[in-house]
Every structure is written in C-alpha cells, then in structure tokens.
Amino acid sequence: MKATVHRKAHFNAAHRLFIKEWTDEKNFEVFGKCSNPHYHGHNYDLTVSVCGDVDPKTGFVINLKRLKDVIYEDVELPFDHKNLNIEVPEFKDRNPTAENIAIVIWNKLREKLRDDLELTVTLYESQRNFVTYRGE
C-alpha cells in the first residue's frame, strides 16, 4: 500500500526578478514591480510531499521527524531571512521565480531521500500564487 505524506514548512525571504543582460525597461515590462532593484519579499510556505510504501510495522511512509529535519537543514536554514538573489548561491545565475525556487528545493531534497520515494514540492509565494514541481 502506497500513501503520500505531506509536511509544511515556512521561510521569509527577499528577492527580485530580473535577467542581468536585459535593460531595466525590459525587466519591468516582463516582471513588473517584481523587478524592483531594491527587492521585495514574501512569507514562503512550502509543502513537501513524499509518496511511497507504508511500512507494515510502523505504519509510516517516512518518519516525519526525519523529513522535518531534512527540510530544516536544506531549506529553512539556508533560505530563511535571506536575500535569495544575493545570499543563496543557487540563484546567482537563476531568476528566483516561484518555479525556480521550487526546482532548487526539489533538487536539494531529492538527494536526501531514498530512491523508491517520489517527491513533489509545492511552494506558495503568496496565498494567491503557488507552484508545484515533481521533477518531470
């Protein structure tokens, strides 16, 4: 029997959407006020979903305590109260859109999970905008 367990986490960060080689006008045209050079920020909510077999003894797909620790180490600690563009190396040459943040988080968590577990990451940039990435 397979089930999916979901764990929510949270971090607050500043970011700016822009492409270095574009002019300010072009950046504003595509990214609007999200390209503000002085940055703006969000309370990011994260749902990490892990699908796999339910262990018949423990009744667990994965020990949530361990999942919580992995999320803390690999996402909350390096991202919380940070400026994503400046302080998080993965976004040095990658635009920190919700899509790209979800992909970066997925890649970091994927390495820490057993191969037989399927991983999905949902990142809420605000209550109205969010993104799901499944590694496809």
Add this chain to the structure above:
Amino acid sequence: MKATVHRKAHFNAAHRLFIKEWTDEKNFEVFGKCSNPHYHGHNYDLTVSVCGDVDPKTGFVINLKRLKDVIYEDVELPFDHKNLNIEVPEFKDRNPTAENIAIVIWNKLREKLRDDLELTVTLYESQRNFVTYRGE
C-alpha cells in the same frame, strides 16, 4: 522541466440548483435547500492551475500577470456579483452545480491558453465543498 503554476481568484454569486422540467418536489428531493426558487449564494474561490515547461530564460511557465488578466476578463468580470442562472448565458440550460461551473470556466480559459499548457480548474463552493476539472 515542467512545473504547475496555480493562481487563485474569487467571485460572489447567487444561484439555484434545479431542472426546469422537474416538479418542485422532485427538485427539492434531489437538490434540497439548494433548489430554493428565491436563490441563495456563495463566495466562490477558484484555483486555476497551468502545467507546462519552465522557460529557461525567465523561469516562468506562464506570466502570472497575463493569467491573472485572463481570469479577470473571462471569469471574475462576467460572474462576480451576478445571478448565475439568470445573468450568465452558459447556465441558461445547464444546472449551475460546482461541477458545471468548473467545466464552464475550464472551457473559457482553455481557449485563451497555448495548446502545450495543461489546464486544471478547482472551484470552491464553500470551504467544505469543492470540485476539480481537468478537461477529461
């Protein structure tokens, strides 16, 4: 790399569930107090989900500004503060159940999106009742 972006929207509307050729008794038997001839209403919450390739340059599946505008034009403007049975032509001969409202919204948005994007619509009639439609 494929991701799904989700955008929430909102409209308030009145509706009534009933089948014209049925008696009031039959309508009440099937639809209960939702068949009240004087109408009742809801704060409808809508989640529009669009799945597609992440543009390697911008980091966007779709520009959310554009998605927001399409939802405003095609859903919020024609549905908000309206009586769905009387004022929205799509429900002239279609019972405005949450299922049918989701289908109508999906059909309207489908026309406005590039063919390579997959569309899912989730419509909340209340916090306890909601419906998902994927065009299947």
Add this chain to the structure above:
Amino acid sequence: MKATVHRKAHFNAAHRLFIKEWTDEKNFEVFGKCSNPHYHGHNYDLTVSVCGDVDPKTGFVINLKRLKDVIYEDVELPFDHKNLNIEVPEFKDRNPTAENIAIVIWNKLREKLRDDLELTVTLYESQRNFVTYRGE
C-alpha cells in the same frame, strides 16, 4: 474570573443592497454591483462571542452545546440557503448590509442569553469584509 467563549457558525445566502425609494442609478452609485437586482450571494461566517463568569465547578462560561443549538435555531435555520431580502422578514424594510445582518443576529441571540452575559457578533461577508456589533 470572566472569560469570553467564541463559537463559529456558517450560512450561505443571497442578498441585494438597495433603498426602495431610490432610483436604480442612485442605488448603483452608492452600492455598486451589490445593488444588482438579480441578487448575488455569500458564504457568511459568523463568530458569536459570549463573555461572563467562569463557573467554578464546570469551568464553563456557557455550555457551548446550548450556544450552538441557539445559533442553529435562530440564525442558521432561518438564514441558510435563503434570499435575505425576500425570505427573512427582518430585512423587509432594512438593507441587508453586513452591519444590519450583524445587528439582526445580535438582537435575536440577545433574547436567548442570560442578562449577565455580554454578547458580541462578528459577521464575515467575505474573507476581506467583516463587521462586529456589540449592542452599543
């Protein structure tokens, strides 16, 4: 020792804001799309707050079971899935604004509670608009 207990309830209803003796233009000017003659609707959320002494034996200000039953009888049953303007007599000559709905609910509940209990009613017309009435 005094405490305040709060109980949430819910009803869905249709309404229209307008003043009978005003022209349609004047009504639209003041109430905007809320004056749509075909009605629109809301999922109304209600918080009923009762402040009083904590019974030293039971540890209750009021038995929530009883409060829940009173709210059901006096608010949910007569308001849920109704057209407030047409089907709820209190709004025959009273504009069903959130303010007035809160006042009507407060008046109905006030009669059913012991005199030493203070009553506050908060009515959510939507997640963004709500009203509090304390009988002042």
Add this chain to the structure above:
Amino acid sequence: MKATVHRKAHFNAAHRLFIKEWTDEKNFEVFGKCSNPHYHGHNYDLTVSVCGDVDPKTGFVINLKRLKDVIYEDVELPFDHKNLNIEVPEFKDRNPTAENIAIVIWNKLREKLRDDLELTVTLYESQRNFVTYRGE
C-alpha cells in the same frame, strides 16, 4: 466529462503511536513524544475526493448530501471524541498513524461507493502534517 468532487469533514480524537512488542525505549526512539502512554490528541480534518462522470442531467458526480451522510456514519460517528487505540476496533492491531487512519477510512468509504467512482482520502493530523491515500 469527469470531475472530482471534494467534501471536508472533521473529528477530534486521542491516539498513541507504538508497537506492542517493542520496549518503551524503542517506541520513543521511533515515535518520539507521539508514543506517550497517556495519549495525546488531534483535530483531524478529512477531505474525501470522489472522481467520476458528471451526470448530464443533474450536473452532479455524486450527490454531496449522500456523500456527507456516508462520511458521517462511517467516519465521524465512530471516530469523533474517541480514543482511536482503545475504542476503534480497526486500530486494535494497527498503529494509528495518519497513513493508517487514511487507509482505514478509505477502506470503509470504498465499500459504500459505486465501483465506477475513484476515491481519494486526505487526512490532516495537523495543519503541518497530512497524508493522501488512493487505494494503490
């Protein structure tokens, strides 16, 4: 046309995670404070999702009134305000993890639904931890 309808429900219960044949130390090592022998509890939120064809006449996948009644009879009544380990027979020899509670609920509801309807159960143990089971 296929759609998925979702209905939310709720119950409050006490539980304890542990494996009878393990020592207290081993149970604490694996289940942490969730293995407290005096029990702890949760407000469990449940989303039941049913996918099937939309009836072209009624516009319903399933009458939500009926779904609500089935959930009440088979989940809320036997689980609400209960000690899952002691009072719910399905957990006599099954650890009441969120995964196992979701599986037990799915099995109970599956029997009551038409064969052509697909069933998914999502169980929230808290706002941060939840589980999805689809009978796979």
Add this chain to the structure above:
Amino acid sequence: MKATVHRKAHFNAAHRLFIKEWTDEKNFEVFGKCSNPHYHGHNYDLTVSVCGDVDPKTGFVINLKRLKDVIYEDVELPFDHKNLNIEVPEFKDRNPTAENIAIVIWNKLREKLRDDLELTVTLYESQRNFVTYRGE
C-alpha cells in the same frame, strides 16, 4: 504610544471533561461526548497578546524572540503531546475546559512578563470553538 503584539503557538493534547464527584450519567448530560473516559484530543492553537508602550528606540513592545521562548518553556513544553488531566498538575482538580486552560496559561505567562504589560490569551480548541481570557 501603546500597541498590542500577538504571537501564535501550538500544542496537541488529550483531555476529558468531567467532575470527579459526579456520576457518569451526570457528566455525560453536562459534557456530552467530551466526557468520554478514554479521552479525546485537540490541536490547540494559542494566541498570546501583550499590550504596552512601543520602545521609541527599538520599535518593539516586547522582543518577540523572548515572548516565543517564554511560551515554549511554559506552555508548549509542558502541554504538547500530553494528557492534560493526567500529566499537567494544574488540571488535577480543575476541569480542562478551554476556559480553564486559557486561565492556567494566562497565570503562567503573567508571572514572566513585566508588570506594565497587559496580557490576553486566546485558546482555540478547534476552528469553531475558542476562548479569550484577560485576567479580569
């Protein structure tokens, strides 16, 4: 200038409402299924509100880091994943109603705060039932 800062916290616990010297019948009559002798449980949400002068230098009423630590030490640590009736000494001879839990929390936190700060505690037993206590 005075402001009120609010901090949310959370704990999961089991409890049972009953008066020792009453019969089971009397307890059931007053407390309903909340008097189940095998316990049930809740995800308790807590809002701690502290009102006082805004420090003109820091812009703080109170350092939220300190408030968070006090709540953790005095509420979350002793209450989380506990059976309130059996494991929390304050409820040995006090019925663990939401009112009484709020009062106990208020008393514990009051001792840790400067005298010039006003304290209010709001305890959510569920999303529908909650209680406010201000030490009056």
Add this chain to the structure above:
Amino acid sequence: MKATVHRKAHFNAAHRLFIKEWTDEKNFEVFGKCSNPHYHGHNYDLTVSVCGDVDPKTGFVINLKRLKDVIYEDVELPFDHKNLNIEVPEFKDRNPTAENIAIVIWNKLREKLRDDLELTVTLYESQRNFVTYRGE
C-alpha cells in the same frame, strides 16, 4: 447603533530591522536574523477596522468601496513590492518593526477618515506574528 467594519488588504515588502548607530553585533543580538543587512521580506496582511454609527438609511458605517480605495492609495500603492527601509520615507529614521509599520499606517489612514470614526489597524507580519494599534 455603533458597529465596527473591517477590511483586509495585502502587500509584499522587504525590510531589515536595525538601529543605525548600533554595531552589527548589537543589532544581531537584539534583532537576530531580522537584522540581515541584505534584507528579507514578508507578505504583510492588514486589517483596517473602523468603528462608528450605522447610517440608518444605508446600513453602512462607512462605504467599504471608499475605505478600500483609501487603503489602496495610502498603503498598498506606496508599500507593495517595496523595500521599506530604502523606498518608504516614513522608515528613513524609524525601524520598520511590525509595531512601527502599524503606527505609520494608522497615522496615514487617520487623516482620511471622519473625526467621529474610531480606527484600529492590525498588521500581520506572518501568520504567527501580528500587531494591533489603536492610536492610544
């Protein structure tokens, strides 16, 4: 009859807590990771509450359309997607704590409202931290 109407609004912004004349060590000691010199950010939620007499004709305390416009002009437009420290003049010499942001918003809105209306501002920095200011 007096009632209080509440209107919610929203803005996303970057900020940094620090006192210019303090060393980095002192700032970190008092403000923790909130003093990160590269900024971090939040989705700020705002509730504006206005208490006054209910107009016996319209049933309004204040036309919410007007209140919404004032909030948009005076808060959302100047604060949304901005760096509060750099781009909002009120925080040039004022630490942008939640308390101070609430006070600045209250002062701006106070000027736009009739004298007989009482104003309260609640600012959510995150779902766990928020502040209320009443002009006292």
